[in-house]
Amino acid sequence: MPGFELFDQREIDAVADVINRKMVHRYSFVNCRDEIYKVEEFENAVAEKVGAKHCLAVSNGTASLYVALKACGINPGDEIITTPFTFIASVEAILECGAVPVLAEIDESLNLDPTVVEEFITDRTRAIMPVHMFGGAADMEAFRTITRENGLALFEDSCQAMGATYGGRWCGTCGSTWGTYSLDPYKVLTVGEGGLIVTDDEDLYRKMEYYHDHGHKHDKTIDRGAEKKACLGFNFRMSEIQGALGLVQLSKLDGAVEALRKNRTRVLDAVGNVHGLAVRRSADPEGELATQLVFLLPTPQTARRFQKAAKEAGMGCGILEDNTWHYARHWDTLRDGATYSRIRCPYDCPLTESMPLYRPNEWPQTQEILSRAAVFGIDIVMSDEKIESMAKAIAAGARAAL
Template identity: 40%
Template structure:
């Protein structure tokens, strides 16, 4: 990752076809656009690729979560369970829907721990959002079984795992719906943009109408129809230029993943020489999108020492235990209940605090993340960079 590494004539041609029509809006202007509907074509292609019945393009991965939550009817007074290792967008969307995020531990997959999930379910739980973090599979079958037992829908946050599979089935197709991000650092990118996939036609219709201000799409499914509205909505529409980029990038996705796998294998082999090292649990190596290599040391002290050697040799790894964007106890604005709203929403309502988060609430995750190091895997890693990292890992192994 990211997909801009392979920008070429395919992306240029797709975009030029949009410019030739002069229509950037995904709907209407039928005569002027001369049959060119890039967003609709992208939705259809993405649905075919993942094996989903329906796909709804939106403006971002964050918007995809908000649209999915809204389509499922999540709102004020509800709780939505997600994991404590994720990008802030996952829980931002939950708050924006009016609900309260509840966080679980992660296990050695670096994704939701099903055992802790079971403990966090209450009679207010309205949805569960496991995240296929760093491009690899959560224990989605176990999570789905728990959710089904309680009658709770699952939204798969697949923002970082486009192209990943579990036993041949695309991630994002196990739950009620799956959300994707195509932002500037994702394996396939449209600059900004996102997608929601589902096999539930009524859920898709809700998403289709909600993301377009509630416009009635019944007359022309996937397009605009009459002037009736079943409910209020908002504007999360993808524009034609993004759809054009998505078509070109999607056609390259499997090749990008294959390239990442080769590089990841080289780095994993080099990291294997470090005494006491272990690797993140990957449930299906063949289905891994290989966007990251995550490895664990025996202690936080060893991880810090190893990373210092890597940094000193120009190949520092990401220590997500220290990262302020992706790990629960480091979200200082969440812990403090910081908000622009004068009444304290979404943390407070009518002068009463709705929720308070304890930075010590996920000890298992904190211990695991404190000794975890991660490398991002480019689509095209230059030989010089690969040599630098492998040489640094060799020096770390000699500690």
């Protein structure tokens, strides 16, 4: 699954080049860097590749969400509707703004269900933020209609979806405002730790650029210490080492996505047609990243039988209701409001008084789907033997379950 599977001499050379030049800061040292700006080069290459006007690189995917939300002016008291099946970072980024994450329900695409989100819209709702889980696009057309009709912004947490497309457009460029990518060690394009924000909005891009670096305006003609600042901000900068790594990884992305899709197809072909065995629904099957292969069994009981038989046949799989990383049901820290701050917006913030932290705190529809969803991970580099044993395990699981 991760891009580090493809690390080779090119990544080593790119990092060594930065070290040899002793130039690790993405800004500053203007007079002795020979006009070489690796992060900037990476940002420009990403913007061109995904078809966005602007790209800002930041320190990680969590920071990409936080910077994007802050630059949009998301405030205490605001509500953002998102999904209970995501990585906790989606929710933490909203909470860090003092805003309220409203977790709706997923459908059989494992993404936010557009048919239920309208029930969760209030006069405090500012945006809907679908998450393209496991690199499969959410139903963006439906969300575009809902957000347009309700005067809301449409954000995209595409942290798991760099390389995936929806209707021919890159996930991350299908909303109204911004999309984000994570480049952490589990992602198809990885730089160790890194994040990207893409947007067509020049004004928003500038705000994000300033905010992510203490308000600096990044005027190359003025010494960094002397330049005027636009705002108070923070440090979410990417370093030149990650920028250089990112450029090499970006050049491998198309090949990595092609390999993932081919490997998933090879597994499915080897399993053959099994009556009643259904894969996860998709808003755009052609555009999926194929980092995972998810089967939706008819019931939780059949899913457990599938899991047991697959394991006995040589390869285990997960049932998504057990997924502590991605399912809000397991997040005690969210339920308890476990923070270190004395003033804990939105938990006991005067601006959000008497407001439940997130609604609802049980997700019957999500639970029903995740309890019968069996998942296998797909690698970029996958041997014939692994493909064969995965197919054997799936066939055995299906025989036991269906």
